[in-house]
Each structure stands twice: as C-alpha cells, then as structure tokens.
Amino acid sequence: MAADTSAPDPDSGSNGSLHEGPGLPDDFPHAARLEQAGVTSLEHLREVESLEELTGIGPAYANDIERALEELGESEGGGTTSTGETTEKRSSPLSSNGASEDSAEGPATHQSIDIPEGPIKETLSFETYPADRYKHDELGFEADEVLDLLSNMLLQRRFENRCRQMYQRQKISGFLHLYIGQEAVSTGSVNAINLGDDSIITAYRDHGMGLAMGMDPEACMAELFGKATGCSKGKGGSMHFFDAERKMMGGHAIVGAHLPLGAGIAFAEKFKGTDNVCLCFFGDGAMHQGAFREACNLAGIYELPIVFVCENNQYAMGTAVDRAFSKPDLYKHGYNFDFPCSLASGMDVFSVNQAVRDHVETYARQDQPSMLEVRTYRYQGHSITDPAEYRAEGELDQRQSEDAINRLQDYILTHDLATEADIEEIDEEAKQRVKNAIDAANDAPFPDESALYDDVYTQEDYPFIA
Amino acid sequence: MATLQFREALREAMTEEMERDDDIFLIGEEVAEYDGAYKVSKGMLDQFGHDRVIDSPISELGFAGLGIGAAMNGLRPIVEFMTFNFSFVAFDQVINNAPNMRYMSGGQFEVPIVFRGPNGAAGQLGATHSNSTEALYSNFPGLKVVSPSIPDDGKGLLKTAIRDDDPVVFLESELMYGLKDEVSEADDYTIPIGEARVAREGEDVTIVAHSKSYHIAMDAAEQLEAKGYEAEVIDPRTIKPLDMETIVESVVKTNRLVVIDESNPFASVASEVTHQVQDRAFDYLDAPILRVTAPDTPAPYAPNLMDAYMPGADETVDKCLRVLYAQ
Ligand SMILES: Cc1ncc(C[n+]2csc(CCOP(=O)(O)OP(=O)(O)O)c2C)c(N)n1
Ligand SMILES: [Mg+2]
Numbered sequence: 001m002a003a004d005t006s007a008p009d010p011d012s013g014s015n016g017s018l019h020e021g022p023g024l025p026d027d028f029p030h031a032a033r034l035e036q037a038g039v040t041s042l043e044h045l046r047e048v049e050s051l052e053e054l055t056g057i058g059p060a061y062a063n064d065i066e067r068a069l070e071e072l073g074e075s076e077g078g079g080t081t082s083t084g085e086t087t088e089k090r091s092s093p094l095s096s097n098g099a100s101e102d103s104a105e106g107p108a109t110h111q112s113i114d115i116p117e118g119p120i121k122e123t124l125s126f127e128t129y130p131a132d133r134y135k136h137d138e139l140g141f142e143a144d145e146v147l148d149l150l151s152n153m154l155l156q157r158r159f160e161n162r163c164r165q166m167y168q169r170q171k172i173s174g175f176l177h178l179y180i181g182q183e184a185v186s187t188g189s190v191n192a193i194n195l196g197d198d199s200i201i202t203a204y205r206d207h208g209m210g211l212a213m214g215m216d217p218e219a220c221m222a223e224l225f226g227k228a229t230g231c232s233k234g235k236g237g238s239m240h241f242f243d244a245e246r247k248m249m250g251g252h253a254i255v256g257a258h259l260p261l262g263a264g265i266a267f268a269e270k271f272k273g274t275d276n277v278c279l280c281f282f283g284d285g286a287m288h289q290g291a292f293r294e295a296c297n298l299a300g301i302y303e304l305p306i307v308f309v310c311e312n313n314q315y316a317m318g319t320a321v322d323r324a325f326s327k328p329d330l331y332k333h334g335y336n337f338d339f340p341c342s343l344a345s346g347m348d349v350f351s352v353n354q355a356v357r358d359h360v361e362t363y364a365r366q367d368q369p370s371m372l373e374v375r376t377y378r379y380q381g382h383s384i385t386d387p388a389e390y391r392a393e394g395e396l397d398q399r400q401s402e403d404a405i406n407r408l409q410d411y412i413l414t415h416d417l418a419t420e421a422d423i424e425e426i427d428e429e430a431k432q433r434v435k436n437a438i439d440a441a442n443d444a445p446f447p448d449e450s451a452l453y454d455d456v457y458t459q460e461d462y463p464f465i466a
Numbered sequence: 467m468a469t470l471q472f473r474e475a476l477r478e479a480m481t482e483e484m485e486r487d488d489d490i491f492l493i494g495e496e497v498a499e500y501d502g503a504y505k506v507s508k509g510m511l512d513q514f515g516h517d518r519v520i521d522s523p524i525s526e527l528g529f530a531g532l533g534i535g536a537a538m539n540g541l542r543p544i545v546e547f548m549t550f551n552f553s554f555v556a557f558d559q560v561i562n563n564a565p566n567m568r569y570m571s572g573g574q575f576e577v578p579i580v581f582r583g584p585n586g587a588a589g590q591l592g593a594t595h596s597n598s599t600e601a602l603y604s605n606f607p608g609l610k611v612v613s614p615s616i617p618d619d620g621k622g623l624l625k626t627a628i629r630d631d632d633p634v635v636f637l638e639s640e641l642m643y644g645l646k647d648e649v650s651e652a653d654d655y656t657i658p659i660g661e662a663r664v665a666r667e668g669e670d671v672t673i674v675a676h677s678k679s680y681h682i683a684m685d686a687a688e689q690l691e692a693k694g695y696e697a698e699v700i701d702p703r704t705i706k707p708l709d710m711e712t713i714v715e716s717v718v719k720t721n722r723l724v725v726i727d728e729s730n731p732f733a734s735v736a737s738e739v740t741h742q743v744q745d746r747a748f749d750y751l752d753a754p755i756l757r758v759t760a761p762d763t764p765a766p767y768a769p770n771l772m773d774a775y776m777p778g779a780d781e782t783v784d785k786c787l788r789v790l791y792a793q
Contacts, residue, residue, distance in 0.1 A: 093498075093516035107499040199539070233572030242571035249538060250571065257558050260528050264535020264543075271491065271517065271541060294528025301523070455573040456607050458631040463660065463707045 029064040033057060045069065067121055084122035087111040089338060092303035096270050096367055126331055129344035129355040131402070136415070139353055143417040147426060149191065149349055150412065153183040153405050154430040156208040159217055162434050163207070163224060167384050171442070172224045174237050175253075179208035181379035184404035185311055186212035188352025189279060192360055197274070199247035201262045202281040204239035205378075206251030209281065213246045221437035227444035234447045235455065249278075255316075256282065256289025259308070263295045266306035270367065277305040277364035279356070285316025287330060299369035300337040307359040308334065308371045311346065313378040318390040334371025346376030347402040377402075468651050473506045473643040475617035476582075479624035480507070480544060482654075484514055487542065490628060493520040493529050494546030494583075503548045504584065504643050530556035530581065534563050537579040537633075544628060547583035550599045550637065564633035565608025578631045582624070585613070585637035586678060586728055587765050590772050596765035598729035600676070601738070603635045604706040610659055611705040613637040615680035617647045619703050622657030630659065637705075639678055662709035664716070668696030671786045672716040674739055675726035676702050679758075679777060683726055686782035693783075695790060705735055713739065714746045721752040722789040726777050731759040753789040758782050 023041060024031040037054040039045050046069065048054065051062035090105055136146045160178045167176050179186070182205075190200070190212040202209045210220055215231060223230030224238055232242050239253040249265055252258035262280030269276040286292060287310060299306050310330050314321050322328045334341040340363055344355035355372055363370040377399040381388035388396075412418050456462065470478070484490045492507060492514075498521040501508040511519040522529040526547060533543035547553045553560055560581055567575045587596035604611045612627055612634060614620040620638070627634040665680065666687055675683035680701045687697040698716050702709055717723050723743055727736035736757040743755060758777040766772055787793040 094520070095517055201535075230572070232570060232574070235572050236570040240570040242574050244571070244574040249535075250567075250575070252563075254558060254562055257531070257563060260531020260559065261535035261538065261563065263528070264532035264537070265539045266535075267532055268536040268539035268541045271536070291527055291531065294525045295531065297523065298525060298528045298532055302520075455568050457610075458568075458576065 029068050030057065030061050033061065034065070042069075042072070063119065067123075070121065070123055084120040086116060086120070090301075092301060092367075094270060094302050096273060096303075124332075124335060127340075127342040127355075127358070129342065129351040131345035131348035131351055131407070134348070134350035134354050136350065136411075136417070139350055139357075146408070146412060146417050147422070149187055150405070150408050150423070151426045151430060152187045152190075152212055153349065153408065154427050155217065155433060156180075156183045156186065156211050157405060158427070158430045158434045159211060159220070159437070160207060162438060163221075164380070164384060166221075166224070166438065172238070173226070174239075175204070176224070176238050176384040177205040177382065178380040178384065179205050179378070181399070181403070182311060182313060182346060182376045183208055183212075184349040184352050184408075185281075185309075185346045185374050185376055188349040189281075189309065189356045190214075192353050192356035193277070193279060196246060197276045198279065198360070199249050199265050199269075199276065200279045200281065201249040201258050201265060202251060203255065203258065203283055203286065204251050204253040205283070206239065206241045210241040210243065210248055210251070213243065213248050215241065215243050215246065215248060217433050217437040218440040221434075221441040222444050225441040225444070226446060227441055228447040228451070229440070229444040233451065233455075235451070256286040256291040258282070259286065259289070259291045259295035260298070262306055262308070263299045263302075263304055266299065266304040266364075266369075267302060269305055270302070275365060277307065277360055279307050279309055279360070281309045281311055283316060284310060284312040284314070284321045284330060285319065285324070286310075287333060288316075288324065292333075293336075296334065296337045296339070296369070296371070300339065303367040304369055305364045305367050306369050307356065307364050308339075308369065309356070309359075310371070310373045311376055312373055313346075313376045315378070315382065315390075317382045317386070318388075320390070329373075331371060331373035337369070337371075340368065340370045342370075342372050344372060344374045346374040347404045347407065349404055349408055467648040469646055470617050470621075470649045471643065472617045472620055472638070472645045472647075473502075473504060473508075475621040475649045476506050476624055476638065477508065477510065478649070479621045479628070481510065481513065483625055483628045484510075484518060489540065490542045490544065491518040491520060491536075492544045492546060493522050493533060495522055495524055495548050497521060497546050502546070504640060506638075506643065507546070526552050526556035527559055530559040531563065533579050533581075534559060534567070534577055534633075537564075537577045538567060538575045542578045542628065544580045544582060547581060549588075549595065549640070550583055550585040551595050551597050553581065553583070553599065554597075560603070560633075560635070561606045561609070565606050568632070569608060576631050577633050579633045580624070580627045580630075580636050581633070582627075582636035583638060584640040584643070586639055587760075587772075587776060588640035590767050590769060591765070592767045593764035598727075598734075598760070599635075600637055600705045601729055601734045604708075604735065604738070605733075608633065609706065610634045611637065612659060612703065613677045613705055614703055615642070615675075615677050615701050617645065618649045619657060619663065619701075621649050622655050623659065623703060625654075626656045626659055629656070634659070637677065641678060657703070660704050660707040660709055662700050662702045662704075662712040664698065664712065665701050666697065666699040668698035668720065670695045670697060670720055671722040671724060671790055672698045672700060672713070672720045673724050673726065673782065673786065674700045674702060674713055676705065676735070677728070679726040679728050682758075682777055682779050682782055685779040686786065689779060689783045690786055693787075693792075695786070695792070697786060708738070708742075710742050710746065714743060717743055717747045718750045721750055722786075723751070723755045724758065724782060724785045724789060725755065726758040726782055728760055728777050730762050731757060732762055734759060753791065756785040756789055758785055 725736040
C-alpha cells in the first residue's frame, strides 16, 4: 500500500507543502521532467489526458504525479481523510447510553477477499497548530483569564524550581522528574476541558499537570516531602499524584501502562452515558510500548471519548526521538487506527488550547478517539540526577528562546493586557504560594507508621501476614 | 439445591450479580458472540446485550488495563482471561496497576475488578498452556486470590469477589468446568473470601489442597480410610487471604500435614503453608511437612510424562503414610 501525505514536515523550516500558483511547485514529483516535457503549470498538468504519453514520464512516474494532484485537491480541511480502504470499519457494538441493541451487522466478517486492482491510494491530511497563530480573544479568553493562564504556568515553573532546591536539601527523595519547559501543555489543555467532569491521566512527570488542574500546591509539596498531608498521603511520591475530586486520575510511573487505563476511564464515561471525556497524556517514549497500540485499538473499536495526547519533549531519558522511531512523525501513528491526528506547538499555550479544544469538542465528545502530538521540550535533565549531556551544544538555549512563559508575557505586553508591574506581581504571588507550600510541608508530620498498612485493601482489619 | 456444572454455577454468579448491579460488565476474548471459549458466559450476551458483555480483541494488556481504568472511574468489571497463561502479557496491569492504585493514591481510587478464567494444567497442552499462577498472584499485596474446587464454592465465592471493592484474581479450571455437583439455590448466596472449608474430618493427618488438587485429596483420603487412617481434608478456597486459623487448628489436632499443590514447588502455595504452619504450630508437629507438587520442570506433552508431572492420589497416600510413619 502506498500512502502519501501532504502534511508539512514541521522540522524542515519551510512548510513543505505543494503550492498552487504559476509554475510547478519545486517539490512536486518529477517537476524537472514535467517541465522538460513542456508542462509548466499545474493548470496545464491537469489538462494532460495521458501522463504516460509525455516524454520521459513512464507509468510509475505518472502514478506519483496523479497522486500528488489528488492530494492537492484534498489538502483543504483538517483531520485525516483516507480513501483507500478495502473494508469499512464496523461501528462500535457499545451504545453510548447503556442500552445496546442487537448489532445489525452480526458477528460474521464483511471483509472481501477479492483484491481490487491497485495500487490502492490514500490521501492524508493532518491539522497543525503552530505557535503564534492564535489570539486570546479568538479563543474566548478575557484579559484577566489570560493573566490566569500566565499565573498558572508561573506557579508550575516556580514550584519546580524550588523542588530542585528541596531535593538538593534532601527534603525530597526518590525520582524527581521536572516539567519545566512544558507548562503550556498542561495549562493549555486543562483550560480546554470541563475540569471536574472530564478526566486527565498522565505519566510520572505529573507535578505541572496536577497544579494546572488546581491541585493545592501545599498538598503537592507535602507529597514530595513524603508527608501525611500529601495529595496521596505520602504514599505515592513525585510520580504518583492523584486527586479524585478533580478527576486527576494519576501520575503513572510504568511507561505506557496508563494508556489502557485512559481507555477504561473513557469507557466508563460512555458506559454511564455521560458527555465527559478523558485526556490521556504520555511521552514520546511511551509510544514504543505495546500498550499504546492496544489502548488505541480498543478506543477505536469501542469508539471511546478519549484524546491521546503525546507530549513529545524530544527525549525519552537520553534517547532522542528521531533515534528511536521508525516513523518519527508521531502524530501520524494515530492514523493506523483511523484517528484524526494533529500536530501542535507546545511552546504556545494558545496553540495547545485550540488544539485540545478541537480534539475534545470535535472528536472526543462525539465518541471519536483521536491523537494529538504536542511538540515541546524539557529544559532539565530526565530526572533531577541527569546532567543531560546527550544534548547538542546550544540546543537548550535555542529551545528556551521559544519559551512559552516568555512568549505569553510578551503577548500580554504587546496586546496591552497588563503592565510589566502586573506581571511581576503575578510572579511574586506564585513564588509566595510555593514558599507557603514549602513551609506547610516542612511543618507537616510524616505519616504514622501504622499507615504502612492502610489502604492496601478496603477492609481495615484485613488479615495481614506478619 | 440444584445440580449444576461448574461453568453453570459461575455463570449463575455473574448473571445474578449483573442483574443486581448495572455497573457490572463482562469483557474478554470470545465472551459474547462465541459464548465464551469454555462456554462459561453462554447466553449472557443475549440477556445483557453488547454494552455489558463485550468481546475484546486478543489484547490482554489492553483490556485488563481498560477494566482497571473503568473500575477507577466507577464501574465493576469482570475481566475474563481465556486462560491465565495469557494473563502474563497483561501481567503489568494485574500486578502493578490493579493492586497498587488504592495504596498509591492514599485511598482515593479503588479498583473493584475481578480477573477470572482457568488456571493450571489442563491435559496435554505443553508448557506455555499449563502454568499455575496462584503463588505468583498471591505475592502481590492488594490482590486477593480465590481458587474454588467445587461448583457451590465457585458460585458463592464469585458473587463475593464481584462485590469486593478490591481486585480479585479468580482462578478456575478447564478440567473442572464440566464437573457437576449440588449448588445452593439460596437467595443471594455468597461465601466469604478468606474462609477455608473443612471438607472431611479426621484425626490422623491433615491434607490441605485447593482447586483440582482438592479432588485428589478426597480420593487419597478414601484410600487411607481403607488402610485404617482418617485424613482431615481442608480446602482453603481462598489463597489470599489464607485461612491459617483453620489449617493450624487441624494440625494441632492431627499433628501431621501434607499439602497438595499442582504448581511447581519453588515458592509455591505449598511452601507458604509449610512456612506458616511451622511458625505457628511447630511444637504440635510429629513429622516433617511433606508436599505433593508438580516437579520443578516445565509441563511436558507426552501422556506418560504428563501423568508423572501431575500430582496424584497414590503419591498423596504415600506421603501421608510417610508422615504417619506407617511405611
Ligand atoms: C516500563 C518502563 N520501562 C522503563 C522505565 C524507565 N523510564 C522512566 S521514564 C523513561 C523515559 C520515558 O520517556 P517519555 O515517555 O518520552 O517521557 P518523558 O520522560 O520525556 O516525559 C524510562 C525509560 C519505566 N519507568 N517503565
Ligand atoms: Mg519524552
């Protein structure tokens, strides 16, 4: 099967797509040969009746050209379009209101074994959400709400900067993975859902997501200190933040293992007939796990209200994303499940926000699972003990020049939404909240030793083996 | 009392519970349209529809995880593994997600889920299809492990497992699905998890055996009776929590213990029982505790090798006579 794509290569610097206009686009297949054969514009090309008869264009080249022309015709509009199936997907046997009917289609196969004349052609397109494209008022944010976004991102940044210090002072132990650099992803996403109804599940780099969801910084810091007042009562630590009330379904520390849980959380919403959706976040590294494939496929056949959001921060520990993927355009992986797939900048909170809104409202709330790749970058090492020597020289500086917090601050100033003094005050507030959190965590007690035995089972006097 | 096959007793348990509670659903490979690989869920699709009896593709990791996520979000899934040999590709979900969630979240999220299906050897299926998993799953705090030997216990315990707010691994057996026996017709018949059943009383030697091994124990007890010895047979029914009170009480009376466990012997249920009995009743023992288990080899295929591999009544009688110093 040949699948072509008109999606731009986001790393190439140019938008890489096929331009209409005078002359053939530079990257149009076999442009030079076509021009030699006297075809100098797309208009002209469309009028050619038999491509194969042009000098220097055989059947194989003709094929490429036809496909490129088709793509141009269909490159409008987002999502994934495909035209090459030999078998149609069945609709999910599950209803969305808990009252299933007999499936009209029956259990027998509908797939044909008569193979059509090939080649089978597919045309794909993927929506993108580049940085600096969206304006706050278009997204419906009032000026003060934009300041809330900033405040939320600054809280994460200040919180984690102090975490680093608290680790050095040995107040925090264990693995500590910082989210610094990725704050636009959490803030942009959380502001695109109905917090408290929709749920979020994520991996172990979870402080930012928790804070973005409104978890109490004191409970979060206390958890890191291992205190009884922590958000998981000091039993989870950095990698296992939970908040049932906000439907923060956890930080999860086995790479990829929470993806099926996300599918199950979405399944429960569908089973109960609610309108709620699940955002399932995971790293680029998690996509290598079979769990990714299994979760996507189950979500696809059961038509679950879930968005699979890959936070591609370019590295899984020390493994650069393009070293580890046979197909490093991660957003395209969702295409294997016939998901609508898009690619968004994670360095602009507005881009993330628009992308997640689209995926939630257009797809997830219609029981259509989808995949969104958000490209971002982590500034710190993988965990606190990692000096990140695998980076290229200048790489960090270059990525930091795209910083989402700076970007939002500049945006606020250029759009006159607040003054520099206002921004300073917001930042001071964030620092103060973090300071209070540290003080409270310091003062809080460690769990009682008997807590070791709490919450293993529901039954409080469960017969433990001593 | 009704006479039911084991599979029918299990089906009754699931059906009654699903009628009682709309949040329960069954998911697994071939559970719906195919009526279950071993026909345990036969007819349930017709009764409950596609929303509650759900065919999954061959995706154990996926659907086990999906069940856990659904349980975290308010449902009560029953996840069927076609056999527990296939639970290994979902191992991470069963041992790392299901039992840890309550603990790690400081009690915020519970996982009321049942993983059920056949466990242990089922004839000449070769090594990959003959694993016994009870010791394995019992090793993980947060899981409960149930392994009934008779249809009546199957029904009563499965109903309890479904109602339990913690994850339960419920181990059945292909070879016992057709076993017919009396099953209680009492309304709302449940049996508590963690209580052993004294199946036969005796003064001379205690035999502890669960699942298929229980039937070997009963057979051996009859042979011993013919030789003039009264064996007490205890079926723990639940591996975790294990009803040590009942076992220790019996050993205090008989002073001798043989444990049958068809698993491989190293770090098995039999080793755990042995450890706990010496810990609690050392002074009451008149002989070393002996075990009847599979050898420490993978399961073979050839019929004679498989016979040699599986614990049997003769071997059990032999070990009992040894602890009785009657040989
Ligand atoms: C199953 C599993 N294998 C290995 C690890 C160790 N590990 C922890 S994080 C990590 C990298 C994951 O990278 P990615 O998914 O990109 O997330 P990121 O750290 O970039 O946020 C690895 C290999 C693990 N936790 N779980
Ligand atoms: Mg990564």
